Amino acid sequence: MKYQALTLKAPGIARSILIPLVASQSKILCEKFSIEKIEADVLALIDTGATNTSISKRLAESLALKVIEQCEVGAAGGVHIANVYLIDVLLRNMVEFTNIRSAEFMTNEKFDIIIGMDILTKGDLAITNHDNRTVLSFRVPPDTSHIDFVEAGKRESNL
Numbered sequence: 345m346k347y348q349a350l351t352l353k354a355p356g357i358a359r360s361i362l363i364p365l366v367a368s369q370s371k372i373l374c375e376k377f378s379i380e381k382i383e384a385d386v387l388a389l390i391d392t393g394a395t396n397t398s399i400s401k402r403l404a405e406s407l408a409l410k411v412i413e414q415c416e417v418g419a420a421g422g423v424h425i426a427n428v429y430l431i432d433v434l435l436r437n438m439v440e441f442t443n444i445r446s447a448e449f450m451t452n453e454k455f456d457i458i459i460g461m462d463i464l465t466k467g468d469l470a471i472t473n474h475d476n477r478t479v480l481s482f483r484v485p486p487d488t489s490h491i492d493f494v495e496a497g498k499r500e501s502n503l
Contacts, residue, residue, distance in 0.1 A: 357477070365434060368382060369429070383407075387456065389457070395462065400452060
């Protein structure tokens with residue numbers, strides 16, 4: 345896979361991280377069932393606490409997504425049954441993640457996708473907060489080595 349990266353810089357310390365992306369019905373489902381592929385430019389929340397990527401009810405309806413199944417979803421409000429869709433997600437200037445199983449969440453006014461660990465673990469994610477500014481950087485595929493702040497601190501203290 346070709347190396348691709350995305351960096352976003354907030355004007356201050358960010359309390360949440362929203363990124364622009366393009367979402368659509370899975371290309372495979374569109375081809376299989378002769379469905380028109382509708383795309384939408386939306387904001388997504390980066391959520392390392394979410395196991396899977398999710399899509400808002402509003403966006404699912406506007407893209408005319410087809411439900412592929414239902415599942416139980418545990419959230420802050422308890423467990424509920426949610427529709428599941430198969431979507432493609434294109435991060436700006438990056439790789440497209442295809443056939444992502446996405447459970448529906450109730451619409452939020454700020455974002456329409458929650459990017460979970462199912463996508464984030466396909467690459468490396470770093471969030472830094474230097475000089476009163478939050479910077480997020482994400483790369484795919486993962487690097488050949490790990491970031492280790494403990495080891496970096498040991499090397500720095502030995503200098």
